[in-house]
Amino acid sequence: MPANLPPQYFEAEKRYREAKDPQQKLKILHEMFAIMPKHKGTDKLQADLKYKISKLKKQIQQKKKIARRGDQYFVEKEGAAQVVLIGSPNAGKSQILASLTNAKAEVAAYPYTTAKPLCGMMPFENIQIQLVDTPPIGAEFMEPWLAGIIRNADLVSLVVDLGSEKMMEETSAVFKKLEEYKIVLELEEGDINPLDGIAHKKTIILANKSDLSLFGTNWEILKRTYQEKLPLFYLSAKEKINLEKLKRFIFDSLKIVRVYTKTPGRKADFEDPVILKAGSTLLEAAKEIHKDFARGLKYARVWGEGVFDGQKVQKDFVLKDGHVVEFHI
Ligand SMILES: Nc1nc2c(ncn2[C@@H]2O[C@H](COP(=O)(O)OP(=O)(O)O)[C@@H](O)[C@H]2O)c(=O)[nH]1
Numbered sequence: 001m002p003a004n005l006p007p008q009y010f011e012a013e014k015r016y017r018e019a020k021d022p023q024q025k026l027k028i029l030h031e032m033f034a035i036m037p038k039h040k041g042t043d044k045l046q047a048d049l050k051y052k053i054s055k056l057k058k059q060i061q062q063k064k065k066i067a068r069r070g071d072q073y074f075v076e077k078e079g080a081a082q083v084v085l086i087g088s089p090n091a092g093k094s095q096i097l098a099s100l101t102n103a104k105a106e107v108a109a110y111p112y113t114t115a116k117p118l119c120g121m122m123p124f125e126n127i128q129i130q131l132v133d134t135p136p137i138g139a140e141f142m143e144p145w146l147a148g149i150i151r152n153a154d155l156v157s158l159v160v161d162l163g164s165e166k167m168m169e170e171t172s173a174v175f176k177k178l179e180e181y182k183i184v185l186e187l188e189e190g191d192i193n194p195l196d197g198i199a200h201k202k203t204i205i206l207a208n209k210s211d212l213s214l215f216g217t218n219w220e221i222l223k224r225t226y227q228e229k230l231p232l233f234y235l236s237a238k239e240k241i242n243l244e245k246l247k248r249f250i251f252d253s254l255k256i257v258r259v260y261t262k263t264p265g266r267k268a269d270f271e272d273p274v275i276l277k278a279g280s281t282l283l284e285a286a287k288e289i290h291k292d293f294a295r296g297l298k299y300a301r302v303w304g305e306g307v308f309d310g311q312k313v314q315k316d317f318v319l320k321d322g323h324v325v326e327f328h329i
């Protein structure tokens, strides 16, 4: 049966797509639901809208919770993941934020320009990744609240200054300072041991200023010292060397997958992926969307890498980046 949607519905849908504020989006979704004629032909569309509404409500609720914590500088997570940029003074953290996002970071040749965290959204393909710029860390200084921000981030990017004569000293000072705050920078994220409270943070090293003449020497030293421990990547934020590859590198390091949901007989929504940890199963994806979804889940049909089109899969099926999923409840 055709849905026969009235023109007001399409007008509202257009406003929905253009709206940026989650509260506004939610209002429009309710409006769309009200306008839509309720009959067999719109069953799937109704379910789709209900799902979008519940997901958005959940997101808004989550934001409120975080805001209520009241920490002076707590950066609310936004987008697919949060990546914090840390490092010694003048390494180019603010320049990286400025080059990858629309944020107006203050870049300056003197240290301590950045006194507060500042964030911006880095577009990558169809998602946005949040970058957080922070004040410098050195042997003798670190803002105490920075520890909370690092602990909370999904990924730590340690920015290293390839143009500095003191690159190695500056870099090891960051590791040491963080250990005073019970933060260890590591290859993989680890659980916090309740006995020692140490946070093991998944970290990548971004070696910046590859345009400078010390690059060759310093990059070799850096690799020799750290390549067994942490993933390394060089770039020049200022001269825009390797920036596109950097976005991919950050995305890959986050180990997240994007899956797209569809309802039977309709196309997938490729604009609004569900973000999951790599290795997540179908059941975990369902939980991420809505607890009712997970409770009633029978099976799903999946399209994409490693499956044939519409392959029927069970709850323990591991989803891959780009998979299209049709849940059957
Ligand atoms: N040559 C060069 N200079 C850079 C690069 N990135 C940043 N800088 C310079 O390094 C200085 C410190 O940069 P900034 O982003 O403020 O460093 P932060 O203290 O880590 O935030 C500024 O003078 C920048 O112009 C780069 O890729 N190459």
Ligand SMILES: [Mg+2]
Pocket: 093, 094, 095, 106, 107, 113, 114, 133, 134, 135
């Ligand atoms: Mg700065």
